[in-house]
Amino acid sequence: MYGVKESVVEVVCIGEPIVQFNAVTPGPLRYVNLFEKHVGGPETTVAVCVRRLEHASGLIGRVGDDELGHFITSWLRGVDVDTSYVKVDSSGPTAICLVQRGYPIPGRSKVQYYRKGSAGSRLAPEDIDKEFISGARVVHLSGVTPAISQSATDACLKAIVTAGENGVLVSLDTQIRPQLWESLDDAASVIMKFVEFANILFTDLGDAEILIGESNPERVIQVFKSIGVDVVVLRLGERGAIASRGSELAEAEPLPISIEDPLGAGEALAGTFLSCLIEGRSLFESLRKSMISWSLVASIRGEQTNLPTSRDLDGAFRALYP
Template identity: 30%
Template sequence: MTATGPRTAPDVVEVVDVVALGESMVTFLPSRPGPLADVPSFDRGIGGAESNVACVLAAAGHSARWISRVGDDGFGDHLVETIGGYGVDVSHVRRDPARPTGIYFRTAGDRSTDAHEVAYYRAGSAASAMSPSGVDLDAVRAARVLHLSGITPALSADCLDLMRVLTAPHPDRPLISFDVNHRPALWRDGHGPEVLLELARGADIVFVGDDEARQAWGLHGARAVRDALPEPEIVVVKQGKGGAVAFGKDTDGLPCDDADGTATFVRALDVAVVAAVGAGDAFAAGFLSATLRDLPVRDRLRHGHLTAAAALTVPGDLAPPPARAHADRLAALDDTAWGRLRLGPGWTRAEEPEEHRGPEKEARTP
């Protein structure tokens, strides 16, 4: 499947490879381990599923735009400047003089387990006021791919209305990428699972963890997820340390496995994990980067794993992706060499001159 999108006249908003729409917040990371009550100071960072994807794609050489609302405050300044510093177009981010930029604090524990605390201060944030009339829809749709997540519709009724507009049929609708990102704590009305299923069925590419599918929809196994989502062109089910499987459609537009009768599965890499934050966003960015380049589904999954490995081997949410040529060489390895890869901190900088690299040395990237 090739990512295609609307064509614009010179006097209309420039079409970029990817637009990512969603809330970003200023993150306060602890200066030392321990409960929030005992942490004396924090370092400032940024966090946002959609902006993470935009930043990684921009760092990988794609044109990317982030659409959101931030407060007319110093934290909003920090978000716009930091995300723009990655090469992301932030010119369509709107300032809200009446609402603040969201912030949150978290402990040093792993957010993917219960060994952490997170304190969010996002209620009534500027981003929660996003709506069909509160964002520039032309700028949102001027993309080959529009990346959304299940966090945005949980922020407010207006945000849910916006998501429904963006995933509905439209003459200028780009390819819609949707990361389910189920956050039960955000859905106080209990309607999260049904809303997320509705939005996922309106997307073209869907990313969902098998654990999310069990928790939100009571689905067990990748095939059950695909059966519940027959509409998207591609459904990617992430299986944690096991790997990820992608389902496509046949020539008649019906949900199916790949042409050889099996789903496209790629095992995850052996990674020396520094912090398990941002890996899901990085996986989506790697997959979308390969989609924009019209690579085979297997290679899209491999690029997803490689970009996730870059995030897993740094302490923060964002990590520079591997150089495209480096990632392409690793993605092209045979299955045996792929299975031998061992990736640790600094691996994205470990590329050697081509004339000094052999297949065994490459397969043992540090």
């Protein structure tokens, strides 16, 4: 195992859970009449993925005291994610987003967020329980949460400092969402502070260009590792992903699928990779399994519906890589 320790909740995720209304038909939202309702949010989806793969996970965040907030907590409890530190906050609504599919670029989704003043944006340092963090193996967060408020940024910083002080691995997915930041310079300044604490980093070439001014995969990996990141996983979209740990380098391609909705696929990759890391899998197996999960989620609408179970993922891996 990669420096992980025994714990009850193995992976603690920190972030805002949201309700995603996903257009059933492609095209501009103004013409869409039917939507599917799903639980979403990058950290939330990672927590569900990890639990689906038979590792205990928990979420720290806030939802509104409304029907959508209760929908989120009911869903998470139903899939056995620890919600002990998901607060129900009556001072703001549960955040939502609308997903426009296949327009203006076929095969890609466009997301409109409604999260200003949401309960989740009120995440604060007092929400971070030191015992919950220190008892985990991995703490995972994304670049989305620091974008939603200063108090959320402060909460995330408290979490990763607590993790570092207690030998807990810090996992960061950069996930720069330009619509949530005042500017890309602001995004880079804040997220790079978190990169300095990260043991495991998930990113892509677009984010790397913003953060470190590099878009060559080899250079991206080199620069992040020179900062002190131990494991770098570089997503390349439909071309697959590259992972680097020490002197090891692994590459994997997605399955030959028709992409229905790529939202949540990156989180499926991250959750699967973290689960494999906890299990002590090789870098190659970890990345290949992660790309299987990526492909499964990208093939349907909704971030969490098609997340594989451990049994199904193992079966797919054996069939594809005999």
